[in-house]
Structure formats: structure tokens, C-alpha cells
Amino acid sequence: MRALNYRELRRRYELDGAAKTVAHLSEALEEKTLRPEDFSLRDLAEALVPDGREWVRRLDPRSGGVSPVLESSEGVDATAFQNVAAQVVHAKVMEAYTQEAFVASRLVETIPTRLDGEKIPGVSRIADQIDEVGAGMPFPSLGFDEDYIETPATAKHGFIVPVTKEAIFFDRTNLVLSRAAEVGEVLGLNKEKRLLDLIIGVTNNYKHKGVAYDTYQDSAPWKNVLTGNELEDWASVDAAEQLFADILDPATGEPVLLGATTALVMPAYRHAAHRTFNASEVTYASGGGGTATVAANPLGNYRVEESRLAYRRILASGVAAADAKKWWFLGDFRKAFAYMENWPITVTQAPLGSEADFTSDIVLRFKASERGAAAVMNPRYVVKCVG
Secondary structure, three states, X not given: OOOOOHHHXXXXXXXXXXXXXXXHHHHHHHOOOOXXXXXXXXXXXXXXXXXXXXXXXXXXXXXXXXXXXXXOOOOEEOHHHHHHHHHHHXXXXXXXXXXXXXXXXHHOEEEEXXXXXXXXXXXXXXXXXXOOOOOOOOOOOEEEEEEEEEOOOOEEEEEEEEEEHHHHHOOOHHHHHHHHHHHHHHHHHHHHHHHHHHHHOOOOOEEEOOEEEOOOOEEOOEEOEEEOOOOOOHHHHHHHHHHHHOOEOXXXXXXXXXXXXXXEEOHHHHHHHHHHHHOOEEEEEOOOOOOEEEEEOOOOOOEEEEOHHHHHHHHHOOOOHHHHOOOEEEEOHXXXXXXXXXXXXXXXXXXXXXXXXXXXXXXEEEEEXXXXXXXXXXXXXXXXXXX
């Protein structure tokens, strides 16, 4: 554990004020020049609560005094202690919430919204021909009223991290941080599973112009499922790319504008994927096998991700393990899916001197919550391949 100068921290808090000090600590925690484990709740209380050593001592009923009550306006002013402790808890929650295992949360776009589900207009062409505007002629218009998708209702998820008198007196900072990490991981895992269920097609919420569709179709109105296409080499990728060539945008009738972006594979095909996409060169053999052409690998623009959680979600949907491990996805996930977010994960503080202090010896409480929904924006930008 890094040794913090708590006396200096108290002095900076008094000189710079609460906002500036908390912002500085938040920045240090975000940049990881400080870690949540570098802090001690007991040392923070002794440094930031007025007469902190005496206050901590009186947490022990054997001290003979009245157990102190933390209040921001009367009693013991613990605003500084509360603000700094909140930053430490927030940092630990975020560390677990954004861990590397949550692949889908990084692949899709996050769209802030103030609505509990919304109707998003698309651009529909009014004029059939807009190649040329004659002199003195009006410009054609693009409308927003004929094409739209509907996103699902959002949902709120959250937990409370309590800090008891015992946690401060016995300096059980590690226990509080462990609970904060568990809260962040559970919330992050819940969000990841909701996104993955959408990506693999277990749940379907694509609704275009009032009509609900499954994300993956094997015929009309689009085809983005390719069976018998196990990921083996560049030819497997080429087969998926050819499928994209036949997918048209319903608003314009033109092919979807898709650049090489991401391949999502299961753990069993992690090495096969990296070999396929990262090979320095590939060999093209003629049909008769008499001629072989060696060329630079054209697949170098793809980003390769693998997800153990995706594999487990496919298994949970009832697919046999032998088949589930062969599933893989190709496309632009940021155009296909989004997380409609009312608010990101946020840590808020309960008022000081609450009933929980008296009934349960809970001195501080921090609530972590987020609200949002996973949504299909345009399924035509991702192809699902099954072996």
C-alpha cells in the first residue's frame, strides 16, 4: 500500500476547498497514480474529521463516551471524509465495472438519452433523383417522418455499499473495497449479458416502422446468417463479406456502407481468428491445385475480439457446445447495436446522520446505479456465422 500523507491531504482540503481537492483525487484515481487500495478509512477519518482521532476512539463503546454522530450541518462535520471516501468507492466500482472481460460493452456505441425508450427517425429520401440541381431550381429535401426505429424501455440497476463503524474502527478498508468491486462487477456483468444476448440473437428488439424483426434473418427482408461457415482461413471471411454485398439499406436501396471493422469469436477459435486475420500473407490456390498465388493478407484492417461470456450465453440459450464454439460474428457493431443510456454508472451518497447509523451502525452509504437498455439500431451491419 502506498503511504499517503493524510496531514497534507487535510491541509490541501482546507486551502483548496472540497470541490478542487475531490476533483484532484478523482483525477489521480482515474489515471491510476493513486489506487483505492492506497487509502485507509480509519486514517482518512482521523485526518479529515475534526478531532478525528478522538472521534474514531469514541466508535468503541468501551471509551465511555456517547457514540459520535456524523452530520454535515450539526454534530461532527464529516463532509471532507465523506467526499473523499466517496471518490475511493467510486473508483473501485468503476474499476470492476469496466474490466477487460466485458467485450460487448466496448464494441457498441453508448447513446445518451433522456427518454424511457424512444422513436428515432431515419433519413428517407423525398426526391428520387438528387444528382444535379439546376440553376434556380429548389433543392430536394430529406425527410425524417417516414422512416424510424423504436428502442426498448430502459431499466435501472443498482446496489448500496455500506460503511459500518466497525469498518472504520478496525480499518476494514479492504472489506469495503471488496464490496464496491462486487457491486461494479455485478452491474457490469448484467449490462454485458444484456448486450451479448442481443448480439448473439437470443433476445430481439429491433422494431422498424412499427414492425418487429429478429436481428438475424436467413432470407427476406435481409440475410445476415451464414451456416456452414466455420472460421478456418481468409475464405471464411470472404464468404461473410460477400453476404454483406447483397444486403441493401431499406431507406435508399443502396448497399450498406460497411468498412472492415470487427470479428467477435468464441474462445475455442481465438487462435484460429488471430492466425486468419493477422497472417502476413495468404495463399490463393487455383481450382485444379496446379497454381498457387501468394499475396499480402487483405484482412489486416479487422479488429479481433473473443468473449468467454458470449460463449456461455450461447450455451445458456440451448445450443450444443460442439456448435456454440463455432459461432462467430463479423461487421460494424457500433452501427448495428447501441446502449441507450439514461445515466452512466453513478455513485451517490446517503445523507449523514441517517436512521441506518443508529439502527445498524452504518456510518456512510454509497449507492451505485445505472439506467439504460441494449438496442438493435440496424441489424444489417453484422453477419452471424455458424459452423
